[in-house]
Amino acid sequence: MSPLTVGIVGTGIFARESHLPAYQALPESFQVVAAFNRTKSKAEAFAEDAGIAKDKVYDSLDEILADESISMVDALLPVQFNAQTVEKCIAAKKPVILEKPIAATIAEARKLVQLANSTTLPIAIAENWLYLNAADAMKEHLADIGPVVSFTYNSTGAFVKHNKYLATTWRQKPEHIGGFLSDGGVHQLALLTEVLGEVDSVSAFTKQVREQSGTDDVVFSTMKMKESDLIGTFTYGSAFGSCEKSIYFKVYGLNGAVTLNLSDKKNPFITKTVGDSAEANGDVQTIPIEEHPSFGIQEEFLNFHEAVVKKEKRIIRGSPTVAFHHLACVAAFLESSANNGSNVVVEQP
Ligand SMILES: NC(=O)c1ccc[n+]([C@@H]2O[C@H](COP(=O)([O-])OP(=O)(O)OC[C@H]3O[C@@H](n4cnc5c(N)ncnc54)[C@H](OP(=O)(O)O)[C@@H]3O)[C@@H](O)[C@H]2O)c1
Structure with missing residues (x-):
């Protein structure tokens, strides 16, 4: 089976130091193929490390979502952007894993849970612990x-x-x-x-x-x-x-x-x-x-991979409902x- 192709949104510290090495250690399951970051130079540097083609360093989340060759999104943003990212991913029919905590406020966390419950797409919160x-x-x-x-x-x-x-x-x-x-x-x-x-x-x-x-x-x-x-x-x-x-x-x-x-x-x-x-x-x-x-990160990625491949969101351990409770x-x-x-x-x- 070919690996899932990943579009990274937010190429900051954790994307560079933890998510990228974890994906690279699992080449049969994932291939990081695109990136978007607010400050583009950081996405370009990330792309070099990741072996991402220059024309796949995008200028917006929308461009990542419009790319049909991308099979899932990994968002590592300040978490006040999580709920709106999920909304857009659902509209584009792209599974998404987002970094913890689930959201910035309880109201946004509740909205994210409702969005996740409204779709069969796998939506996960990356809670590696x-x-x-x-x-x-x-x-x-x-x-x-x-x-x-x-x-x-x-x-x-x-x-x-x-x-x-x-x-x-x-x-x-x-x-x-x-x-x-x-x-x-x-x-x-x-x-x-x-x-x-x-x-x-x-x-x-x-x-x-x-x-x-x-x-x-x-x-x-x-x-x-x-x-x-x-x-x-x-x-x-x-x-x-x-x-x-x-x-x-x-x-x-x-x-x-x-x-x-x-x-x-x-x-x-x-x-x-x-x-x-x-x-x-x-x-x-x-x-x-x-x-x-990787302190749980590779396991969390493999869990998400299985959910995406099997189209079975119920097997995700870090579901939005579970992560809601932590916040x-x-x-x-x-x-x-x-x-x-x-x-x-x-x-x-
Ligand atoms: N599981 C864990 O153990 C763990 C550990 C660390 C972090 N995290 C999570 O990973 C995520 C990223 O954290 P980080 O430590 O990597 O922080 P970071 O280095 O600041 O990365 C955040 C990224 O989001 C972008 N960003 C910031 N403000 C933005 C805005 N207003 N609009 C669009 N993009 C914006 C930044 O772009 P610029 O380059 O333009 O600033 C940056 O690339 C967070 O959700 C955090 O909770 C998890």
């Missing part, structure tokens, strides 16, 4: 610790002054709710909810620690999950002074505990203790987890914090 082996490994090990009772998820780190992402103007003046809380926070919420199911309600405080973040950049919250009366905490932010970077996700059960440690993304591992009490004195087992160097959690944090930490039910699409 949904495809991590860590999620499946956590689910497997949770089976050993009895009914799960509660959890704590902590993703925190020091502020990085010379962060290439912070240098992008659309992040400095974010139109997307919560700025970095939605930009990076949705990844953590994707992993959390992939393992434990959807969040029912939150009570949260958010605050802005760094002026450069443009808006609130840390959240400390408590959560109630939809399933089984599970309760837990979720903490996110990389705006602090010097501190160890940590991403850990600990789930407590009646018969033990499982902790995922993703602090070093190249060497993630799980620790597990089984036993019903302190007296059970369970040994701590350490289980390494293998993650692909809706961020919206709930912000609303709760604005109301002095009162409990807020997470909105449905």
Whole structure:
């Protein structure tokens, strides 16, 4: 079968450093054949790296959509453009995968979900953390610790002054709710909810620690999950002074505990203790987890490829409905914090 031909829209940092290498590593499934970027010189440089013909460096999304040789679009834009991009792709009958978070606001995210529901075309949100082996490994090990009772998820780190992402103007003046809380926070919420199911309600405080973040950049919250009366905490932010970077996700059960440690993304591992009490004195087992160097991106692309080839949008793991929930959690944090930490039910699409 011939590979899907991809038109890239937005040839910025992530397109260049992550999406292009992932496509190039999957030549039997994808061929990047066209590009459009607001600043054309960047699309031209991208085209050279990608081996795209000069006449396929376009001046607009419309030109990409009019090119019948392109079988799918990959959009890596500031996310306030996601909903309008989907609308145009549907009109042109082109499947599209768009970078996370789903949209800049809940209203736009809802519109995008409705657009996706109105068509049989595959529409995906590229939430690569949904495809991590860590999620499946956590689910497997949770089976050993009895009914799960509660959890704590902590993703925190020091502020990085010379962060290439912070240098992008659309992040400095974010139109997307919560700025970095939605930009990076949705990844953590994707992993959390992939393992434990959807969040029912939150009570949260958010605050802005760094002026450069443009808006609130840390959240400390408590959560109630939809399933089984599970309760837990979720903490996110990389705006602090010097501190160890940590991403850990600990789930407590009646018969033990499982902790995922993703602090070093190249060497993630799980620790597990089984036993019903302190007296059970369970040994701590350490289980390494293998993650692909693309950190879920190749898997997400292959999932989208299958959906396009089979014309079966229901197999997409990062569907707009799934990604809506991640952004809706961020919206709930912000609303709760604005109301002095009162409990807020997470909105449905
Ligand atoms: N999954 C992940 O781990 C991950 C990591 C990083 C980023 N991302 C996502 O990838 C996307 C791109 O992020 P990035 O870090 O690559 O940012 P970036 O380098 O700023 O890329 C954004 C691209 O959008 C274009 N753009 C900006 N404003 C525009 C406008 N008003 N109209 C049309 N085009 C515009 C830019 O064009 P110019 O060249 O003209 O500025 C640029 O090429 C975002 O959705 C982000 O959330 C995902």
